[in-house]
Amino acid sequence: MTQSAVVKDVHVGDEIAYGPVATAYYAVLEFLQIRPFYSMKSGYGFETRFGSYGKASFVEVWSFGKQLDYSKGVSQKRICFQAPCLIEETGLVLLGEADFRAAAQNGFAFAMVGKLRRINGKVSAQAFGEVLKLKGQLAPALSAVQPPPKPYPDLALELDGKSGELRPREQAQPAVESD
Incomplete structure (x- = not known):
């Protein structure tokens, strides 16, 4: 054998x-x-x-x-x-x-x-x-270790107040108001 x-x-x-x-x-x-x-x-x-x-x-x-x-x-x-x-x-x-x-x-x-x-x-x-x-x-198997990915990622975007760029909502900085 x-x-x-x-x-x-x-x-x-x-x-x-x-x-x-x-x-x-x-x-x-x-x-x-x-x-x-x-x-x-x-x-x-x-x-x-x-x-x-x-x-x-x-x-x-x-x-x-x-x-x-x-x-x-x-x-x-x-x-x-x-x-x-x-x-x-x-x-x-x-x-x-x-x-x-x-x-x-x-x-x-x-x-x-x-x-x-x-x-x-x-x-x-x-x-x-x-x-x-x-x-x-x-x-x-990988499926047993990690949860499956979401079929579509959250595509919600916001305008970053500091840079003026579009970024994912959780990364956007609020705009600073000036007097």
Whole structure:
């Protein structure tokens, strides 16, 4: 298993708590690994990485009759000493919070269905539980720290008595009366 970690992505302004890489399926010359995560922007889910000498072209992910939100990643040749080459396919599965927390308690079983084949995977609860432990280390969302800005600022202006300029009402100085 690869280590769990919190990663800050400065380019998109996201913080992600990653669990360890876990093997969900293994057979001779092929494997399926997942890495669960919690993203401040995307929510809960897991990345998938399937390696085999035959392409699967995954299009769907299911768990006990429920179709999950799956996005296909890239498919590329990895190791080519002789034909056939090892092909690696990646993807992303998003889960609701309740499903993720259930996986952290009971483990997670699922099926990845492709145009060319189907793979059944199972991951222990530990990988998902690590993410929940790390989630507390993420910075709170800005909306939780600061109240949202007013949709329209107060545009009330007054004539500053000293300078004769228009200024926001709270900054305007009263005019000094002379006798």
